[in-house]
């Protein structure tokens with residue numbers, strides 16, 4: 001069987017995992033599967049479950065793909081993307097029965113610690129997506145990350161230990177990962193956190209985005225696209241729930257169009273897109289989203305189109321937004 005890699009950023013919001021796998025089964029997710037040893041072994045052991053592996057590293061995805069292609073496993077799928085995006089946008093509440101985080105990147109420098117996957121917010125996100133009794137396992141060989149994970153799991157209201165202690169230092173039954181084998185061979189102790197979701201309700205601060213219609217605004221202005229291009233300067237705007245960065249503007253050579261390269265940060269997803277100004281008629285400009293790069297039409301994209309349209313109107317007193325469909 002040939003295994004594909006699906007892009008997390010292109011999955012439906014939310015994803016119907018039963019349809020995705022072609023069958024109804026408990027959903028288990030490994031975050032950051034690296035070489036894929038654990039994922040493959042889990043898929044073999046749990047033929048009655050649907051397994052997702054999510055990774056942000058392309059070489060890891062290729063290695064796992066090769067491992068899976070040489071086996072006849074139909075219950076596992078590989079996803080390229082960020083675990084935050086996967087759980088937040090593609091997983092409905094109570095839809096995930098198991099989450100495995102093996103040897104997460106330790107980010108040892110103090111300034112980088114906010115990049116650590118284990119955090120109060122991430123545990124809250126997982127708690128909203130996991131039903132009571134769903135399993136959460138975390139393993140680490142990094143002393144500081146171990147202290148960090150202990151702190152977080154000791155204070156989380158949403159997960160309880162299954163072992164009677166914060167962690168255990170041996171778990172012979174569990175498939176070994178590459179990092180684990182490396183650590184054990186070097187005599188570094190590993191710590192295993194085996195928890196389960198309890199009944200404490202978790203506030204869902206992570207609404208699944210709605211996919212909105214293609215945004216457009218029609219601006220009446222006496223300015224031409226070239227005059228607008230001349231006035232363009234990169235800028236950043238912190239709007240409600242979204243940061244918009246206008247990076248650069250490029251004139252089309254074949255059609256009267258000005259493409260504005262834009263970066264949109266909207267938790268949990270960032271998109272680098274083209275917003276575009278088309279000269280529809282003399283004195284009338286259409287501001288919309290270019291389909292370059294297959295953007296998702298989120299509320300943040302609508303906010304960015306509004307921001308750009310308002311900027312264009314600010315350039316001349318005889319300008320106005322005549323019509324729009326912006327959220």
Ligand SMILES: C[S@@+](CC[C@H](N)C(=O)[O-])C[C@H]1O[C@@H](n2cnc3c(N)ncnc32)[C@H](O)[C@@H]1O
Pocket residue numbers: 031032033034035054055056057060081082083084101102103104105106117177178179180
């Ligand atoms: C230290 S490696 C461990 C690999 C493997 N689990 C093992 O134990 O051998 C951590 C892995 O997590 C992946 N990763 C880090 N942050 C991630 C995220 N937000 N979503 C998905 N994967 C992530 C990295 O690309 C990397 O492959």
